[in-house]
Amino acid sequence: MDDTDAFEAAVYDAWTDASDLPWTEDVAFYRRLAREADGPALEVGVGTGRVYLELRRDGIDIDGIDLSAARLAHLRETADAEGIDVSVRQADVTTFDPDREYGLVYCPARVFNLVTSLADQRAALQNIHDALAPGSRFALNTFAPDPHFVAETYGEPSEIEVAVDGATYTLRDVMELDDAIERVGTQHREVVDADGDVVFETETPLALVTKREFELLFADAGFSDWTFYGGFDGGPLETTSQELVAVAER
Ligand SMILES: C[S@@+](CC[C@H](N)C(=O)[O-])C[C@H]1O[C@@H](n2cnc3c(N)ncnc32)[C@H](O)[C@@H]1O
Known part of the structure; x- marks a missing residue:
């Protein structure tokens, strides 16, 4: 990792703090799902830990993966400074081998859109599905392309x-x-x-991924059911100005 990567991670971290992006209102939602889960949680694309560290601060048993070594290093520095134990590693969601069986996997902050090819999207959802215990859930949020x-x-x-x-x-x-x-x-x-x-x-x-594409991808990966919400409060998805929130069940 060079200095530019470390600086990029610091800039990214500052951006998620400074911006009032719609996808940064998600922490309470993922915390609730993790508390309801029967088993540990896995965050896909933890980045510098905006969501992950909040859940660890609450003592939730949670692992994280991310492609970026520099962002993971930034996350670990923040955790060390606060004396928080973390369990994060560098891995690609399209190829990762889960360490254990999860009660919740979630993909916040429009991370799924960074998986751009259909082959990789299918592989990612298959891996996520297979990492979940039967009866447990996968959740994500993204934008509805307009x-x-x-x-x-x-x-x-x-x-x-x-x-x-x-x-x-x-x-x-x-x-x-x-x-x-x-x-x-x-x-x-x-x-x-x-x-x-x-x-x-x-x-x-x-990639700009529509609700219908998610439905096909969930079915393809073997999820048994799924629900879409508009925003993080459980209301219906009615306009593209709302954040598209999906919860799929294995
Ligand atoms: C928008 S950031 C979200 C970071 C953090 N979860 C947050 O909410 O602020 C997306 C993160 O997903 C990671 N990422 C992108 N593609 C990935 C992949 N195929 N597997 C794992 N992580 C990936 C990126 O490295 C980046 O840190």
């Missing part, structure tokens, strides 16, 4: 300021729909310092 929103906002930069180690940076994000047939796009991010210089850039491919 063609009007894509037409109006994709290609347009949006900016947010974050503070990292006492310095202020501007995150300049632009979403592009690269492939309208496969509905796969890229989030381009420039991290700009106070002098206006671009410190680094990231390109994150993501």
